[in-house]
Amino acid sequence: SYVNTREILDKASKEYYGVAAFNINNLEFLQAILAGAAEKKSPAIIETSEGAIKYAGMGDYFKGARIFVNMVKEFANDLDIPVALHLDHGKDFNIIMACIKAGYSSVMIDASHYDFEDNLRITKDVARIAHAAGVSVEAELGQLAGIEDNVEAAENVLVNVDQAEKFCAESEIDFFAPAIGTSHGAFKFKGEAKLDYDRLKKVKEITGKPLVLHGASSVVQEYVKIAEEHGADFGGSKGVPSDVLKETVKFGINKVNTDTDLRIAYIAGLREYLDNDSKQFDPRKYYKVAMDYTKQVVMDRIDILGSAGKI
Ligand SMILES: O=C(COP(=O)(O)O)N(O)CCCOP(=O)(O)O
């Protein structure tokens, strides 16, 4: 069934397990994600960035938002698991409104690149409007290093715990993303993967809200290897190790943003297939291994986060 994201995350927050939020840009990733989540009897949060919405709508983001709502609802209505659709890293007010109008379960207002007062003001505005339309809201404090959309954040800015308290109290958001040392993409750490558990524990204690981990992909080396055996160059790639991920769930992370892991599994399967079958040109065939590997990563992630059977 198609649900509001709060329904999934309030339960996860109460029972201290994680629910992966999987990014999609097309039909094939959605099919692989829902097949994996259904097999694991796990709730599923599907999320799309502004880039994904522009991509699907060929530049028309109202169309893109409607395409994703219709695709997700078509599948969700026939599934026994709760499925939500979330706007990831909403920065453009018009795209946020397009998603609310199209029927998204929740939206992220990402004003984390503004100073605290502006972030709070913008977030309050969006929360008021989204809630009036029955849509739940995510917001972020602190910054992840690396390219976030087209905004280059030089280095990590970790969440300030006192600011988090004021932010969550005054902005009325439903779930909160504290930056604790992760970054987007496949090259998250030069050395050891260290996250600030202490800040995370304090933020959970003070806000009591469902929390979100951005940049949470583990960059599974099994699929990196397959991709590299078939021509990819992902040297130096490193993600959040699964034991570290489990620690963050133990300390209160409930929504676990996962995009890179799906992308690597998919490209590994696609490269492997194309190397092994020079005669094939049916996309229902040459995407199959890519989708199988992506489904496998989805199911492994669900096992690590503990959301299997939580429906
Ligand atoms: O936190 C994450 C994913 O983190 P990951 O890279 O560790 O999977 N996300 O919000 C996904 C961001 C995807 O944005 P874009 O479509 O512009 O590339």
Ligand SMILES: [Zn+2]
């Ligand atoms: Zn993110």
